[in-house]
Amino acid sequence: MIEAILVAGAVVCAVRAIRATQLLSSALWLAGVSALVSILLYRLGAHQIAVIELSVGAGLVTVLFVFAISIAGDDGLTERTFLPNWLAVGLIALFIGLLAWMVLPLDEPALATAEAAFESVLWGDRALDVLVQMVMIFTGVLCLVMLLKERAPSARRGSLVSGRELARPSAAARGNGHRPAIAVIEPEPSPAEVEDIHA
Amino acid sequence: MNAMTMIALAVMGLVGAGLYGLLITRNLIKVVIALQILVKGALLALVAAGQASEQVNLGQSLAVTVIVADTIVAVVGLGLAVQAKRLLGTLDVKALSNLRG
Numbered sequence: 001m002i003e004a005i006l007v008a009g010a011v012v013c014a015v016r017a018i019r020a021t022q023l024l025s026s027a028l029w030l031a032g033v034s035a036l037v038s039i040l041l042y043r044l045g046a047h048q049i050a051v052i053e054l055s056v057g058a059g060l061v062t063v064l065f066v067f068a069i070s071i072a073g074d075d076g077l078t079e080r081t082f083l084p085n086w087l088a089v090g091l092i093a094l095f096i097g098l099l100a101w102m103v104l105p106l107d108e109p110a111l112a113t114a115e116a117a118f119e120s121v122l123w124g125d126r127a128l129d130v131l132v133q134m135v136m137i138f139t140g141v142l143c144l145v146m147l148l149k150e151r152a153p154s155a156r157r158g159s160l161v162s163g164r165e166l167a168r169p170s171a172a173a174r175g176n177g178h179r180p181a182i183a184v185i186e187p188e189p190s191p192a193e194v195e196d197i198h199a
Numbered sequence: 200m201n202a203m204t205m206i207a208l209a210v211m212g213l214v215g216a217g218l219y220g221l222l223i224t225r226n227l228i229k230v231v232i233a234l235q236i237l238v239k240g241a242l243l244a245l246v247a248a249g250q251a252s253e254q255v256n257l258g259q260s261l262a263v264t265v266i267v268a269d270t271i272v273a274v275v276g277l278g279l280a281v282q283a284k285r286l287l288g289t290l291d292v293k294a295l296s297n298l299r300g
Contacts, residue, residue, distance in 0.1 A: 126261075
């Protein structure tokens with residue numbers, strides 16, 4: 001009975017996360033899905049994964065979503081769709097029907113037998129997975145740093161030459177030893193900007 | 200209806216909701232949310248399969264890898280969304296088609 005309530009809650013939260021018109025609401029519904037899934041995992045006997053899912057899925061990822069939404073803002077794109085709604089619902093109903101036809105009914109799981117501890121399985125048998133996780137984390141951090149790197153200030157002002165090109169002499173200048181000409185002339189500050197600087 | 204059948208229904212519901220989101224939405228952040236829901240269904244299926252085969256800890260070990268990969272996908276996807284908003288002024292996935300060579 002408890003499983004039925006948890007499953008229904010998780011699916012309802014997932015559908016609400018997809019159908020919500022505001023991105024912040026979607027992120028909060030997603031946090032609800034994570035919390036309910038972590039309870040289901042705990043009741044399945046996967047205690048460590050339940051704790052990790054609750055802290056990472058419902059905590060860290062939700063904070064990341066709220067942070068990204070506060071930076072990017074809501075674009076009002078929720079009304080535009082790739083496919084007509086009836087076609088998407090029909091395809092998903094067909095998919096779920098086929099999956100249920102292949103999978104159901106399932107037998108009750110057997111009683112848990114003695115097996116190696118989670119730590120020994122993770123660090124012993126699945127050591128390569130741990131290595132891959134470290135590589136993924138490193139790659140993800142590098143990708144994020146490269147993605148969120150600020151552009152040079154001169155490029156943001158819409159000038160003709162970026163800051164890196166200004167710092168590097170041109171090929172012609174390197175050939176004859178002349179210093180490169182500065183191609184960008186900064187505009188004079190307006191009186192209002194001068195007042196702001198003095199203030 | 201036993202517990203494993205309920206878990207199978209949860210997996211179907213979560214994967215279906217995630218796929219539905221991927222089919223209909225054009226918002227880049229919403230796409231990442233749909234991917235998160237899809238992966239949560241896969242995570243539940245992994246742990247349930249581990250329990251069905253009496254290897255709960257093996258299922259948990261694989262689930263840790265899935266959680267790490269899922270979080271990295273979310274971080275990179277949200278970074279991409281923020282940068283797309285800065286450069287293109289929109290979160291529309293169709294606007295990214297300008298990247299084609």
